[in-house]
Amino acid sequence: MKKFQIFAAAVVLTIVSAFTIPTATGYKVGDIATDFSLKNVNNKMVSLKDYKDAKGFIVVFTCNHCPFAKAYEDRIIALDKKYAKLGYPVIAINPNNPEKQKEDSFALMQERAKEKGFTFPYLFDEGQKIYPQYGATKTPHVYLLQKTAKGNEVKYVGAIDDNYEDEAAVKQKYVENAVNSLLEKKEIAVKETKAIGCSIKA
Amino acid sequence: MKLLFSLLILFLMNCVSLTAQTDPKPLKVYSKDGISVKSYDYKTFEYFLNQKNDTTYVVNFWATWCKPCVEELPNFEKLNAEYKSKKVKVILVSMDMSKQVETSLLPFIKRKNLQSKVIFLNDPDANSWIEKVDKSWSGAIPATVIYNKSQRKFYEQSFTFEALEKEVQSIIQ
Numbered sequence: 001m002k003k004f005q006i007f008a009a010a011v012v013l014t015i016v017s018a019f020t021i022p023t024a025t026g027y028k029v030g031d032i033a034t035d036f037s038l039k040n041v042n043n044k045m046v047s048l049k050d051y052k053d054a055k056g057f058i059v060v061f062t063c064n065h066c067p068f069a070k071a072y073e074d075r076i077i078a079l080d081k082k083y084a085k086l087g088y089p090v091i092a093i094n095p096n097n098p099e100k101q102k103e104d105s106f107a108l109m110q111e112r113a114k115e116k117g118f119t120f121p122y123l124f125d126e127g128q129k130i131y132p133q134y135g136a137t138k139t140p141h142v143y144l145l146q147k148t149a150k151g152n153e154v155k156y157v158g159a160i161d162d163n164y165e166d167e168a169a170v171k172q173k174y175v176e177n178a179v180n181s182l183l184e185k186k187e188i189a190v191k192e193t194k195a196i197g198c199s200i201k202a
Numbered sequence: 203m204k205l206l207f208s209l210l211i212l213f214l215m216n217c218v219s220l221t222a223q224t225d226p227k228p229l230k231v232y233s234k235d236g237i238s239v240k241s242y243d244y245k246t247f248e249y250f251l252n253q254k255n256d257t258t259y260v261v262n263f264w265a266t267w268c269k270p271c272v273e274e275l276p277n278f279e280k281l282n283a284e285y286k287s288k289k290v291k292v293i294l295v296s297m298d299m300s301k302q303v304e305t306s307l308l309p310f311i312k313r314k315n316l317q318s319k320v321i322f323l324n325d326p327d328a329n330s331w332i333e334k335v336d337k338s339w340s341g342a343i344p345a346t347v348i349y350n351k352s353q354r355k356f357y358e359q360s361f362t363f364e365a366l367e368k369e370v371q372s373i374i375q
Contacts, residue, residue: 067267067299101269137358138342163326165299171327194332196297198268199342199358 026135029191032151033059033143036130038093038123039106041113046121048091048145048152055087056146056155056182058175061136063094064112065103066198069139071164073116076140079160079175080120088144088179090120095131095139100201128202138197144178155182158193225249229324234308239296241303241322244331250293250321251335251347257289258350258374260366263323263335263343265297266306270360271344275314277363281370282318290370292318297343300324348373 027033035048048057060076062069080090098105106124113122125131134143135157144156156178161170174193181188226249228240242250253259262278264271275294282292294316298307303322311320325331332341336356339345346357353373361369 067265067302071299137340159329162329164328165301165326169326174329193329194339194341196328196332196341196343199270199344201270 026133026137027143027154027157029154029157031154033145033154034130034133035152036123038125038130040121040123041106041110041118046091046123051089053087054089054147056144057152058083058088058090058179059134059143059145060090060092060160061095061131061134061139061141061143061200062092063096063101063104063139063198064108065096065101066139068164068195068197072140072160075160075167077116077119079179082176083179084120086179086183088182092118092120092122093125093130094122095125095128095136095200095202097128097202104201128200131200132202136200138195138199140195140197142175144175144182146182156188156191159195162193164195232303232308232322234304235312237308237312239303239307239311239320239322241300241324244323244325244334247295247321247323247325248334250295251349254351256351257291258348258370260290260292260370261295261347261349262292263295263297263345265343266302266310267298268343274344274360274362275316277361277366279316279318280363281366285370288374290374294318294320296320296322298322350374 037045037047040046051057058079062072062076076090076092084090094104094109096104109122109124140160142156142158142160143154145152146155156175158174160175162172162174163170172190174190177190178188225240226242226246228242229246230241232239232241250259251261260278260281264275266272278292278294281290296307307322328341332339335347338356339358342358344360346361348355348357348369350373355369355373357369
């Protein structure tokens with residue numbers, strides 16, 4: 001009988017999940033984000049728990065090939081320079097499968113990190129296992145996390161700012177505003193945004 | 203007689219303006235090597251998502267740098283050609299960056315000899331309009347809207363020709 005209940009529950013779950021819109025999965029503001037152990041471009045494994053002194057993290061799903069990701073590279077470096085010392089380092093993760101997008105291989109990640117002088121870890125989501133848990137759909141896609149007693153709580157999800165094309169024309173720096181609010185212990189005004197990006201290739 | 207003639211002219215002009223649907227005024231017209239593309243901000247572009255006539259519109263969001271988008275383009279081109287008589291029209295909405303229009307988009311249209319209508323959506327504040335296209339859209343491309351005056355569907359996915367044809371058939375019936 002118990003077996004049947006489990007089976008029935010599984011059937012219901014399957015039916016429910018079949019009707020969920022894919023974009024509705026993944027983390028929402030307030031959820032606790034998973035930690036991971038992913039290989040950095042220096043061949044060392046990186047986990048969020050390694051950062052004993054951090055107050056939180058600016059997790060950015062990004063990659064080598066995507067023009068939107070490229071357009072934001074300098075802004076991601078600037079975010080790390082500004083906020084790592086304030087307790088919110090950037091953790092960049094390449095979610096793409098290099099078999100589908102050869103420009104996003106680990107070797108080319110190493111090359112790109114060196115070329116651009118990344119000051120933050122640039123991790124490879126081997127087997128593409130972490131990005132679906134976060135619910136990232138494209139690059140670049142930011143998850144701002146804050147360390148809490150419950151774990152790393154998601155505080156902001158979305159775009160870096162409101163103009164991918166022209167940094168000078170940016171009116172709203174979404175990520176900066178959100179981190180500033182956390183630092184000032186204020187409510188984040190804009191907690192979720194959307195942006196055009198390259199769909200992640202798994 | 204003169205009056206009749208001018209009335210006739212007026213009548214003819216009316217007919218022309220009624221049959222030839224005029225697109226909204228673009229922000230800019232980009233031209234190179236005989237290829238032209240009009241650019242729109244989102245507010246003006248919305249016209250292309252809300253045309254109410256006998257045609258079914260297949261509006262595909264893509265970019266020259268987007269690999270899965272470029273891979274599925276021939277399927278949209280084929281649909282546009284094969285379904286012309288069934289009043290189906292493809293509109294390819296480029297999400298390229300404005301500095302890439304002359305260097306990438308126009309040469310791409312020429313090289314691939316694209317026959318579908320291509321327009322350039324130039325509105326970098328995407329957060330302000332992504333949900334207006336469809337609430338469920340994450341912003342990843344390719345993405346496609348298929349609509350006519352009675353139905354509308356949104357897809358954040360790539361299409362084979364067969365899958366695209368199936369969706370269009372379900373909407374035109």
